[in-house]
Amino acid sequence: MIGFVLSALLLVRRPAAPASDPSAELVARALTGDRRAFDELYRAHVAAAHRLLARLVGPAADVEDLLQHVFLEAFRSLAKFRGESAFSTWLHRIVVHVAYRHIRRQRLMHWEQISDDLRAPGASPEQAARDHQELTRALDYLSALKPKKRIAYVLRVVEGLSLDEIGSLVGANAAAVGQRVKHAQRELTAMVERDRHRQPSEMS
């Protein structure tokens, strides 16, 4: 009987948060209702979350709205954060999830208006115009991909994450992620070739 009790108690023991996670204390404070801890968590992680979100959904005008969704979803679900990974990893999963929902809604959007903020520092106006055109086209290609493939492709090829890392973010195994990336690349290659045959002068 005592063995049963002990094993039951072990079942509910929460895995300790990674010792090096600087956000663990903030999470604990937030869970007691400490309002300031929420602000501190936000300020500590918003830059990285924004960067990942902007990569995944592109330079959309509503990135700030999505950022709000990410943090509100994270804060509401904070009690479910079990400390098995770093808070930042857990938050990035939510970023990916929010981006996925957004991409599903916004598929096939055309990137006609992209902020000039994206211009590389020191680029000439001509270079900036060319970069702008290339980015618009690349984003159009991405928009044509299915959301899961698109996210896997961006995380792998653009962000350079390993298949395992991507798997932990999107909730899939590495093999499945590898397949998504591969198919995304094939589809992109086909789209580029198709475009090149249509508009040979532009692509050269």
Next chain:
Amino acid sequence: MSYTCRDVIDALARPTDGSLDRDADDHLAGCAACRQRATDADRVTAALRARIPELDDLSRERVLVEMSPAVDEIARTFAKESRRPSWATGGRRIWIPLAAVAAVAATFGVWLGRNETRAVAPQARIEQSLLRPYVVSGGSSEEAATTLLAGRFATLDVPRGQLVRASVDNDRDLRIGVVGPARLAVDAAPGVPALTLASGTLLIDSRGRSVSVRAGQLALHAENALFGVQVTDQTAVVFVDRGEIVLDGHGVGAGEWVGPVAARSQTIVIELRAQGNAIAPPDDHGGVLEIAGDARIVTEAGETIGSAPVWARMPAGNVTLVAVAGTEHRTPIEIHEGTVSHIAAGEARPPEATSAPAAPVPQPAPIAPAAKPPTTRAVSKAIAHPATAMPALPMTTKPAPKIVSREPARAIAAVEPPKVEATQSHTVTSVDTTTASQLYAQAETALGTSDRGRAAVLWTELVARFPGSSQAASALYDLAGLARARGDYAAAQAALARLMSGAPPAALREPSAYLSCRLHVDAGEPTAAVACFRTFRERFASSPHDAEVLGWLAGHAEESGGCTAAQALADEYARRYPKGPFAARARACRVAR
């Protein structure tokens, strides 16, 4: 192994720096189509790796502000949850050991069944004492200022050259001013906001609310006091302008300093009086008023807003603004709920609707002159230093003790107050401003070293040489403060009478009238004080001193005629200032009736 074209395409789906593995390269060497594909793939990934603009500070804070109400709700929910017994909040898995423990208890006896396993989580701490800015004075962009005015913050970073006024705990009776560069954080034990000043200058006007402050090594507590704290290089100094604070168990009264003499800065005293006269936070969201230019802005009722450019959240309705910059310009303006009204020097724009449709508003007149006389600051500087610091107005009419200076004794008794002569100047202008300003600055410096005698001499000289200047008006006010500090109420009244016989600057009008009435209280002339305060309340209905004045009037009425006589005043006090220091007495009086 030799690669096919498909293998090469798959190989492109890896994060590369442009070079593929050897087999792929071998294939590319002999396949022009795949070389083109590789080039295209590089182009696409290069474009997607384009620089992503960082989220700037303003956008970051705006997102935080926008989601703030929802986060408040989440925090409240967590606080409630954490107050519940842990067995009630642990989710499904917590029932497994509880069931097991219950089974063991049922089997082996009573000692396990004592219900002692219901550990209760620590008391939750709900942080509600957030800072709510309502005035941003000094250089700022409109977007930054309006974001600040729309939000509530646990920490406030104020850049150099800027002053932010805020309410704490959403309470109009606890107002602060933060002079940049400064960093302030607020935390809360239940009911008592705790402010931590890491650097900069903090001005606190607590009207019946308790507040604790930590600054450097100092920890202090205050209630119903106006005081300033400044932290530079871990050195903290405190100056009390009104009331008393408690520092390490010792009281520090009005006019007293704490901290190294070398670190005492006149910035605190300069800004404290303005803070004491600052406009109150609006009850609701109101509208935002943006005033460009470089004048000092007060309302006609004598409430200080700040130095332009300034953004202020103001209650909806009509207000007359006075821009003080050597001369005074009055501008009536109507503020609409949810709109930003812009007033620029020499031009006026109608409000831009943000949440409510813009209603037609009268076109404001130019509010500030183009010129920037160097006298602007003197008006505010002059009314704020230890000479004029005063204890909170007592809620009693018993004879007030003779005011004795807490400053080191100086030979000030010999200094005569200025001769009171009729001055027919009805406009305050800057005459020979450099010299007047220099005289004024010298007097301030003398006062900074507690040399009140020399300060009085310099101000008297200033009044004599530049009788129509704004510095002279300030000097008269200061001389009244000095005379009051040495208990010479007649001389103080004479200086004020001379000041008010002209056309005192708007920033001095309300403080002078208030000080004049206070002098009657100090001199033990309650009948004159009652008449004076009644007139004062008629003239300055929204005065920042109104709570004090109304409390004193009610207290006096109660002492002389009982609760029945004080009924109307006590009821008004309880209604207008439910958290004020006289509120409990007003309610007790109501019960007694």
